[in-house]
Amino acid sequence: MEFRLTGRNLELDPDLRSAAESMAESLEEEFERLTSVNMTLSREKYRQIAQVEVHLPGGRYVAREESADMVISMEQAAKKVAVQVRKLMDRRMDIKRQGPVPVPGEESGAEEWGEGEEERPE
Numbered sequence: 001m002e003f004r005l006t007g008r009n010l011e012l013d014p015d016l017r018s019a020a021e022s023m024a025e026s027l028e029e030e031f032e033r034l035t036s037v038n039m040t041l042s043r044e045k046y047r048q049i050a051q052v053e054v055h056l057p058g059g060r061y062v063a064r065e066e067s068a069d070m071v072i073s074m075e076q077a078a079k080k081v082a083v084q085v086r087k088l089m090d091r092r093m094d095i096k097r098q099g100p101v102p103v104p105g106e107e108s109g110a111e112e113w114g115e116g117e118e119e120r121p122e
Contacts, residue, residue, distance in 0.1 A: 001028050001036060008042035010070075016041070019071055023052075023078045031085055033057055041070060052077040054085060058092075061085055 003024045005017060024037045031054075038053040049066040050073035063080035065073045 010043040050074040
């Protein structure tokens with residue numbers, strides 16, 4: 001997995017970097033098919049903004065959060081993107097569980113064997 005951390009209008013101290021790396025690792029543990037995680041941290045006046053972008057073979061998912069504390073923003077954004085990915089995985093599993101969708105206008109095959117008849121034709 002590729003991890004990229006970007007800081008805008010703030011310096012990335014080692015504590016902030018290690019917190020971001022641990023969040024990316026937890027996302028990787030939860031979703032093994034992750035190809036990359038991009039985390040952008042920015043500061044605007046009193047707002048601390050964190051944007052987490054996750055790439056999977058099925059698409060790209062982005063979450064953005066802002067609060068007064070950067071670590072809280074990062075945690076909330078990581079939770080948001082995890083919910084998005086879980087929702088996608090659940091949706092895919094539901095489709096697999098349902099089986100193939102019948103095509104309208106196509107017979108089910110029961111008439112072929114003479115449903116309603118007592119014997120099968122030989």
